[in-house]
Amino acid sequence: MTTTGLSKRTLLVSSIVLLTHVFTVAQDNWKPLFNGKDLAGWKPLNGKAKFEVVGNEIVGTTTANEPNSFLVTEATYGDFILELQFKIDEGTNSGIQFRSESRPEYQNGRVHGYQYEIDPSSRAWTGGIYDEARREWLYTLEYNIDAKRDFEKNEWNLARIECIGNTLRTFINGFPAAHVVDNLTKSGFIALQVHSVDKPANAGKQVRWRNIRIQTQDLTPTPLDEIFVSNFIPNTLSEQETKNGVKLLWDGKTSNGWRGAYQTKFPDHGWEIKEGELRTLKSTGGESTNGGDIVSQEEFAAFDLQFEFRLSEGANSGVKYFVTEQEGNKGSAIGLEYQILDDERHSDAKEGVVGNRTQASLYDLIPSLKIARGQHKIGEWNYGSIIVYPDNRVEHWLNGYKVVEFQRGTPIYNALVARSKYAQWKNFGMAPKGHILLQDHGDQVSFRSIKIKVFKTSP
Numbered sequence: 001m002t003t004t005g006l007s008k009r010t011l012l013v014s015s016i017v018l019l020t021h022v023f024t025v026a027q028d029n030w031k032p033l034f035n036g037k038d039l040a041g042w043k044p045l046n047g048k049a050k051f052e053v054v055g056n057e058i059v060g061t062t063t064a065n066e067p068n069s070f071l072v073t074e075a076t077y078g079d080f081i082l083e084l085q086f087k088i089d090e091g092t093n094s095g096i097q098f099r100s101e102s103r104p105e106y107q108n109g110r111v112h113g114y115q116y117e118i119d120p121s122s123r124a125w126t127g128g129i130y131d132e133a134r135r136e137w138l139y140t141l142e143y144n145i146d147a148k149r150d151f152e153k154n155e156w157n158l159a160r161i162e163c164i165g166n167t168l169r170t171f172i173n174g175f176p177a178a179h180v181v182d183n184l185t186k187s188g189f190i191a192l193q194v195h196s197v198d199k200p201a202n203a204g205k206q207v208r209w210r211n212i213r214i215q216t217q218d219l220t221p222t223p224l225d226e227i228f229v230s231n232f233i234p235n236t237l238s239e240q241e242t243k244n245g246v247k248l249l250w251d252g253k254t255s256n257g258w259r260g261a262y263q264t265k266f267p268d269h270g271w272e273i274k275e276g277e278l279r280t281l282k283s284t285g286g287e288s289t290n291g292g293d294i295v296s297q298e299e300f301a302a303f304d305l306q307f308e309f310r311l312s313e314g315a316n317s318g319v320k321y322f323v324t325e326q327e328g329n330k331g332s333a334i335g336l337e338y339q340i341l342d343d344e345r346h347s348d349a350k351e352g353v354v355g356n357r358t359q360a361s362l363y364d365l366i367p368s369l370k371i372a373r374g375q376h377k378i379g380e381w382n383y384g385s386i387i388v389y390p391d392n393r394v395e396h397w398l399n400g401y402k403v404v405e406f407q408r409g410t411p412i413y414n415a416l417v418a419r420s421k422y423a424q425w426k427n428f429g430m431a432p433k434g435h436i437l438l439q440d441h442g443d444q445v446s447f448r449s450i451k452i453k454v455f456k457t458s459p
Contacts, residue, residue, distance in 0.1 A: 033073060033082075033190065034058060034212040045070045045102050046111055049194035057210045060194035062092050064203040068132075070097060070111045070191040078187035081219055082161045084212040086118060090153065092205035094118040097132060097191035098161055099168075107133060113188050114138075114180075116161055116170050118207070124148035126157070127170045127177025129230075136373055139178035140400035143228045147177040156210075162221050166233060169222065176222070181231040181238045190214075230383075230400075234276050234308070234448045241451070249296060249305070249436065250450040252276045258294050261333040261437060262325055267291035270440055277310075280317065282444040290442060293333050295323055295435040302390040302455035305436060308381045308448050314345040315378075315443035318363060321386055322434035327425065333437055334422070336429045337363035338386050338396055340445060342378055353419075360384065360398040364420045368396060368403035375399070381448075390457045 033041065036056040044051060047069030050061045058071065077099070088094055100113025112133035119125040127147055129139040141147050150172040151157055160171035168180040192209055229241045235252030250257065255266035255273065270291015272279050283290035300321070307319060320335035327334045339361045343349040349358045355367035359375055362368075376382050376399060385397035396404035406413055409430055422428040438447055 029215050030213045032213050042071050045072050057208045060207045062197045062205045067196050069194040072191040073189045076189050079164050081215040085156045085210050087156045087208045089205040090120050091202045093195040094207040095193040099185045099188040101188045126151035127172040129178045129180050137400045138180050139230045150175045176225045176227050179229045246453045249452045257297050261293040261295050277446040277448050279446045280440045283442045295437045299433040301433040302388050302457050304453040305386045306451040310381050310446040312444040314342050315445050316346050316441040317445040318439040320437035322431045323437045324431050324434050339363045360396050360403045365416045371401045374401045
């Protein structure tokens with residue numbers, strides 16, 4: 001999920017003159033979604049914030065004590081390319097729904113589905129993809145920090161959304177923002193959002209949209225780029241992931257590429273491969289007493305490791321890296337560990353120091369940041385990543401948020417090790433390369449979509 005420094009931004013692409021020119025270029029396959037006169041073809045849903053036509057714009061105004069309000073197309077769309085311009089007051093938030101739905105049986109008709117985020121706050125996630133009223137964030141702009149600079153406050157901005165098959169891509173002022181691969185919803189309406197406000201002072205804020213147009217035939221997607229892809233279809237690689245050098249570390253079907261730690265083959269019990277998941281099974285024993293840990297056959301030095309994991313209630317596990325198996329340990333193999341834990345129910349969350357044994361922490365060394373939306377409920381899938389750069393900087397990610405960062409070999413790192421359970425191992429965590437390990441801690445934990453991108457290191 002490393003960000004890319006795209007060579008760009010010496011000229012302001014979002015200038016009014018350029019954007020207006022873009023919309024005046026005649027193209028036969030564009031169709032307007034807004035006639036510039038009234039709200040024909042649209043209808044309001046959920047909250048009662050005001051939507052009106054002013055000049056050639058749709059204007060939405062925030063209203064106190066109202067939930068999120070939506071102006072929804074009466075038609076639905078599957079594959080399409082959508083472009084529009086928007087301008088938003090500071091002090092509020094908005095979004096553009098796409099492939100979205102409202103059904104009586106789902107939360108009493110609440111609008112739900114994919115959303116192009118409009119975020120004028122300092123967080124600057126405009127163009128990120130949020131799953132409204134479902135899974136929440138699918139693609140934060142922490143995955144693509146370059147895109148944070150592309151939104152212009154208090155100016156007209158150009159949004160572009162491409163939905164073609166399972167690929168969902170967003171752009172802000174001509175630059176790539178988010179790239180999601182997902183198959184949960186194939187079609188739905190498009191909607192303009194006026195967000196609820198939690199402070200009376202923010203009532204009366206406005207969002208404006210204009211030049212709303214769509215293509216539904218003969219679609220030509222924007223050429224592939226280099227930004228991170230958030231792929232929610234298990235154990236698959238998209239075209240852009242492959243282009244970016246990502247490969248599957250587990251094939252989703254067999255034990256190929258993996259073996260038991262300190263063993264020559266995959267464990268014959270304690271693990272199962274079923275329904276596209278690699279599962280460590282619950283046992284009556286403790287750490288590494290059932291099937292034992294498993295490790296990748298390959299060793300890695302600098303990499304971006306991605307994985308999904310799902311905890312059972314009260315479960316404990318971990319993903320370790322720079323595992324060398326040189327300690328001759330009969331328990332769990334030694335290595336730096338991305339902690340996987342039910343923080344509420346497992347006692348290990350209260351051990352260690354200042355929470356350094358909780359979910360996504362660098363186990364027993366550095367606690368992870370606790371972000372309100374950073375952890376999914378037990379039984380739901382979480383999206384983890386471990387990034388090790390060639391200069392020994394390391395990051396832990398959880399569900400789109402960077403929650404740990406450090407650098408191996410620094411005085412601070414060495415001091416942390418000296419005060420941890422790892423002090424007894426010389427040069428702990430400093431191997432030039434090592435295996436990836438999935439831990440058997442006696443609890444049922446499922447893994448899938450285990451992928452890796454290898455970075456080049458100096459000879």
